[in-house]
Amino acid sequence: MIPTLSTRPLFIALGLLLMLVLWLSLALGPVNLPLGDTLRAALRLLGLPLATDDAVQQAELILAQIRMPRTLLGLAVGTVLALCGVAMQGLFRNPLADPGLVGVSSGAALGAAVAIVGGAAFGGLPEAFAPYLLSLCAFAGGLLVTALVYRLGRRDGQIHVATMLLAGIALTALAGAAIGLFTYLADDATLRTLTFWNLGSLNGASYARLWPLLLATLAVALWLPRRARALNALLLGESEARHLGFDIERVKRELVFCTALGVGAAVAAAGLIGFIGLVVPHLMRLLVGPDHRLLLPASALAGASLLLLADLVARLALAPAELPIGIVTALIGAPFFLYLLLRGRH
Amino acid sequence: MRLANILGGLAAVLLFPNLVLASESLPQRWVSSGGALSEWVVVLGGERKLVGVDTTSRHPVSLTQLPSVGYQRQLAAEGILALRPDLLLGSEEMGPPPVLEQLAAAGVHIERLTARAELHSLQANLQRLGQLLGDEAGAQRAFADYQARLQTQQQWVEQAQRSQEAPGVLLLLGHAGGSPLVGGVDTAADWLINRAGGRNLASHSGYKALSSEALLALDPQVVVVADRALEGDAARRALLQQNPALAGTRAAREGRLLALDPTLLVGGLGPRVPDGLAMLAAGFYPASQPLTAEAKREP
Numbered sequence: 001m002i003p004t005l006s007t008r009p010l011f012i013a014l015g016l017l018l019m020l021v022l023w024l025s026l027a028l029g030p031v032n033l034p035l036g037d038t039l040r041a042a043l044r045l046l047g048l049p050l051a052t053d054d055a056v057q058q059a060e061l062i063l064a065q066i067r068m069p070r071t072l073l074g075l076a077v078g079t080v081l082a083l084c085g086v087a088m089q090g091l092f093r094n095p096l097a098d099p100g101l102v103g104v105s106s107g108a109a110l111g112a113a114v115a116i117v118g119g120a121a122f123g124g125l126p127e128a129f130a131p132y133l134l135s136l137c138a139f140a141g142g143l144l145v146t147a148l149v150y151r152l153g154r155r156d157g158q159i160h161v162a163t164m165l166l167a168g169i170a171l172t173a174l175a176g177a178a179i180g181l182f183t184y185l186a187d188d189a190t191l192r193t194l195t196f197w198n199l200g201s202l203n204g205a206s207y208a209r210l211w212p213l214l215l216a217t218l219a220v221a222l223w224l225p226r227r228a229r230a231l232n233a234l235l236l237g238e239s240e241a242r243h244l245g246f247d248i249e250r251v252k253r254e255l256v257f258c259t260a261l262g263v264g265a266a267v268a269a270a271g272l273i274g275f276i277g278l279v280v281p282h283l284m285r286l287l288v289g290p291d292h293r294l295l296l297p298a299s300a301l302a303g304a305s306l307l308l309l310a311d312l313v314a315r316l317a318l319a320p321a322e323l324p325i326g327i328v329t330a331l332i333g334a335p336f337f338l339y340l341l342l343r344g345r346h
Numbered sequence: 347m348r349l350a351n352i353l354g355g356l357a358a359v360l361l362f363p364n365l366v367l368a369s370e371s372l373p374q375r376w377v378s379s380g381g382a383l384s385e386w387v388v389v390l391g392g393e394r395k396l397v398g399v400d401t402t403s404r405h406p407v408s409l410t411q412l413p414s415v416g417y418q419r420q421l422a423a424e425g426i427l428a429l430r431p432d433l434l435l436g437s438e439e440m441g442p443p444p445v446l447e448q449l450a451a452a453g454v455h456i457e458r459l460t461a462r463a464e465l466h467s468l469q470a471n472l473q474r475l476g477q478l479l480g481d482e483a484g485a486q487r488a489f490a491d492y493q494a495r496l497q498t499q500q501q502w503v504e505q506a507q508r509s510q511e512a513p514g515v516l517l518l519l520g521h522a523g524g525s526p527l528v529g530g531v532d533t534a535a536d537w538l539i540n541r542a543g544g545r546n547l548a549s550h551s552g553y554k555a556l557s558s559e560a561l562l563a564l565d566p567q568v569v570v571v572a573d574r575a576l577e578g579d580a581a582r583r584a585l586l587q588q589n590p591a592l593a594g595t596r597a598a599r600e601g602r603l604l605a606l607d608p609t610l611l612v613g614g615l616g617p618r619v620p621d622g623l624a625m626l627a628a629g630f631y632p633a634s635q636p637l638t639a640e641a642k643r644e645p
Contacts (some may be wrong), residue, residue: 030428065448066424131443187552189613196420203422204444285643320398320425321385321416 007288007298014301021308025071026063028312030319033059046170059329069205074308076210076217077202078271080262083305084226085277086284086296089256092161092232095285099263100280102256103145103168106175108267109198111141113182116194134197135268142264145171150256159252161238199324200271202311209269216265221256227251228292235290273326275333276303282340306332349391372480373432373455379418380437381609382616384409386472387435390488392479398429400436405609423448423484433478443626458460461614466617488617494618496541498553498626499637503543505522506631510579517542519553519608525591526571528561534611535572538619542626544568556623558591568604569597570628573604576605585625589625604629 034055037219041059044050045068052060081099088097099105115137149171153164209316230251232240242248249338263277280303288294310328317323377398378384384403387396393408396543400418403409405490415426418436418627426434434456440446440458450456455477470491482591518526529535530550532570538545546562548556556564575581582603586593597603610622627635 030422030425032428061452062424062427065451066427172546193419196417201420204442204448206444206447209444302501310414315422315424317412318416318420320400320428321414322420322422324420 069340074204076267078307079300080217081276082280084259086281096308103149103265104142106172107145108138108142111137117186118180139268147261177307197271199326201275213265213269220262275329279333293299313321375431377431378435382613454637474484506634514547515568516566517570570604572608
């Protein structure tokens with residue numbers, strides 16, 4: 001569990017990077033706050049009794065109501081996407097696996113399409129429930145499709161990973177068709193909402209929406225590292241892992257459940273954000289090697305940093321307007337992925 | 347003294363945003379989202395107060411020089427706060443709701459008007475804008491003028507229909523290449539066609555792509571293409587080349603293709619709608635003398 005001497009500097013660097021990015025995410029934004037005010041507001045929010053004036057109060061408001069929930073959301077989404085990416089690449093023993101493979105992303109997208117396009121049909125919902133309809137539908141859709149993929153991959157009490165992978169591809173295609181149908185039925189305005197949702201955004205984060213995701217992230221971040229040794233054993237192959245004494249069926253079940261829970265909650269809170277779950281585990285494997293005991297914490301740190309950096313670009317590039325964050329992560333992620341691909345050839 | 351008034355008013359706006367605004371506490375910095383609403387603000391003389399607009403506010407062209415706050419359904423809380431607005435104006439399409447909550451918590455007055463294409467909604471909207479701009483009489487005049495122009499237009503259409511048959515019309519939401527979308531019965535396109543005296547031949551709801559055969563079978567006498575780029579004969583020829591089915595219709599054979607600014611189709615009744623109607627009606631009833639600028643001013 002203890003980082004070896006050679007990886008310790010790396011973990012320190014990753015930790016410092018995350019600290020830096022967290023601070024930048026709180027200190028930078030379209031509203032230009034002087035550094036002194038931001039610092040004082042941050043300290044006051046931490047409970048220090050400092051003197052205040054109008055400028056500090058404005059900074060406090062922006063920090064507490066806008067940047068803080070947004071930063072926490074980015075932290076949770078980045079962490080959970082990267083962790084689930086590691087889990088999926090370990091489970092499928094395939095570096096191309098991403099959390100979408102078990103159908104959770106496409107299921108969530110289908111749930112969101114149902115909520116956005118069919119939302120008017122649910123008109124009779126209680127007022128307090130309506131703002132969460134989209135998130136709930138996305139989360140439920142992700143869980144349902146993942147459960148279905150899992151069920152299809154099971155035979156004689158055993159999960160066949162290859163069957164599950166193919167079932168995931170088939171159900172993703174099916175969900176794609178259903179989303180296409182909803183797209184066809186949608187009018188112009190809902191169509192645009194759907195498009196933007198599919199590109200993800202940390203915009204409009206609020207504490208009320210944050211708690212479920214924070215809890216899910218905490219659960220995943222505490223649980224997955226406990227299965228790091230089993231993931232390592234899985235690298236050798238399923239029967240080898242079984243011979244090493246791991247209850248592989250249980251581990252597989254847990255990995256799928258963690259991914260459905262974590263990615264489902266992340267997607268429900270922030271929409272579809274691609275490439276973090278794919279690229280971050282890759283990058284970290286290059287830096288710390290394939291040992292999941294190191295790979296999981298490194299990916300969590302790097303995933304959170306990368307997502308928060310992408311969000312900084314998203315909110316600053318076109319200010320006062322905002323870029324959907326999925327565009328930024330794909331813009332960073334895709335060329336980087338190509339680079340990895342080409343580098344591997346030599 | 348005056349400064350104290352202004353500060354007091356500002357505090358009142360910040361603290362009690364839902365109170366009716368007293369004249370000294372009028373919002374001075376506006377962010378407007380929704381094309382038609384922004385246009386009305388300009389028409390009512392409030393352009394100086396605009397500090398930001400959304401991506402659908404593109405008329406008049408001077409608005410495109412203002413900072414853009416993005417698409418009206420995807421507003422960003424901090425981006426808007428950076429413009430230090432007193433008031434955020436928008437239609438029911440404005441969102442997302444959590445962002446509006448954050449803005450309201452930060453003391454921005456959120457003014458949500460309706461984008462429905464109905465005269466009484468427009469009347470209520472203009473009245474409210476007049477209050478917010480401190481020129482209620484001007485807003486009333488603007489509405490009366492608007493109503494009068496629509497009435498004149500209606501009379502003109504009735505007059506024209508005595509001598510000419512109402513043409514069957516299809517409105518295409520154009521984009522080069524792919525099959526264009528046809529405006530159905532519950533759309534703003536349908537409203538414009540009917541007001542200009544045409545019969546909308548489409549019977550579906552919303553904007554849907556029609557097959558080439560369906561287009562030929564409906565055989566419209568006039569085709570309205572909502573595409574700004576459709577200026578001049580070359581553009582029209584290119585459109586017909588890309589859509590052979592369209593070229594086979596009566597409208598194309600008789601050269602009755604009309605171009606319409608697509609921004610007239612979104613965001614409710616804007617100030618340019620009467621002009622658009624007059625243009626469409628003149629195309630629908632070519633034998634009648636078109637409504638001129640002078641005729642428009644007559645009550």
